[in-house]
Amino acid sequence: MQGIRYGKYSMTLVICVILVCMFLVFQPLDDFSDGICACTHCVRQQSHSHWFNELYDVSVPPLLTRRNHVLSDSVLKYWKGLQKYKIESNYAEVVEKLFSLFPDKEHYSDAGPDRCRICAVVGNSGNLKGSHYGRLIDLHDFVIRINKGPTKGFEKDVGSKTTHRLIYPESAVDMDNSTHLVLSPFKVLDMEWLISAFTTKTITRTYIKVKPSVTANRHKVMILHPAFIKYVHEIWLLKRGRYPSTGFLAIVFALHICDQVSAFGFGADQYGNWFHYFEKTGPNLRTGAHSGSFEFDTMMRLYLENKIQVFRRR
Numbered sequence: 001m002q003g004i005r006y007g008k009y010s011m012t013l014v015i016c017v018i019l020v021c022m023f024l025v026f027q028p029l030d031d032f033s034d035g036i037c038a039c040t041h042c043v044r045q046q047s048h049s050h051w052f053n054e055l056y057d058v059s060v061p062p063l064l065t066r067r068n069h070v071l072s073d074s075v076l077k078y079w080k081g082l083q084k085y086k087i088e089s090n091y092a093e094v095v096e097k098l099f100s101l102f103p104d105k106e107h108y109s110d111a112g113p114d115r116c117r118i119c120a121v122v123g124n125s126g127n128l129k130g131s132h133y134g135r136l137i138d139l140h141d142f143v144i145r146i147n148k149g150p151t152k153g154f155e156k157d158v159g160s161k162t163t164h165r166l167i168y169p170e171s172a173v174d175m176d177n178s179t180h181l182v183l184s185p186f187k188v189l190d191m192e193w194l195i196s197a198f199t200t201k202t203i204t205r206t207y208i209k210v211k212p213s214v215t216a217n218r219h220k221v222m223i224l225h226p227a228f229i230k231y232v233h234e235i236w237l238l239k240r241g242r243y244p245s246t247g248f249l250a251i252v253f254a255l256h257i258c259d260q261v262s263a264f265g266f267g268a269d270q271y272g273n274w275f276h277y278f279e280k281t282g283p284n285l286r287t288g289a290h291s292g293s294f295e296f297d298t299m300m301r302l303y304l305e306n307k308i309q310v311f312r313r314r
Helices: 002-026 050-055 075-080 093-101 134-138 188-199 226-235 246-257 292-304
Strands: 118-124 142-145 164-167 179-184 260-264 309-311
Touching: 002 226, 075 134, 075 226, 093 188, 118 246, 164 246, 179 260, 188 246, 226 246, 246 292
Parallel strands: 118 142, 118 260, 142 164, 164 179, 260 309
Antiparallel strands: none
């Protein structure tokens, strides 16, 4: 009798093990965080997407600090090639000035099993018009906006919350005290402008006229690392366009500092027209030095690989 009971117990245990194994085999990889974050799935998680696994490199620093400011020869050469400005003679001096004025610390190094940071990256596409995504956007932990994209008067479609705004001197706007100003430096002059905008206000022109000052919280200023810009351009965009757009930089930036990412306001509208939601611009707005279509295709590949969510006007 005891042997029979033992046999039944063993058989039950075997069946349970088999069922658990079947569950693990047939469950999609992205449904498990493996302790990487507290969300149901995490951006940094290795998955069935070999494409993503090969491109995504956590060793590339998104943000510049005094500790990681020294540029490799390849990054220096790339950065010099973006604009016709020489940077060898004063780059180290500019960095020293930067971090005597702005925070010099490692940001967002708290990734782990206790964190679930959900982020929205809000582009400026006309497909936001009439979308009514404002409330959904504002529910995210971080809301990352790009260049001059306003919220006032457009709250119903784009929301009102902004935690980060990526700019460069030529696209600078004032921002409130709670927003992180994130500079995308395409040249050392951009860093010099940032210093000037908070101090002497003497730089009024780069290749065009720029704002001599900007209203923002000095304690929330961040600077994208030149190596990160190179990484986005060469690895993610395969060198398409002269350099990456601020919008696509924001997407990859979010992939590095967030656990789940949603994108709003990217690509053409439902009729195939490219324009900004806040401008009275004719259709087929040019994307300038950027490869807008390739960037959008790459973003949609991220969506298909279940690495980001993409929201467009229904």
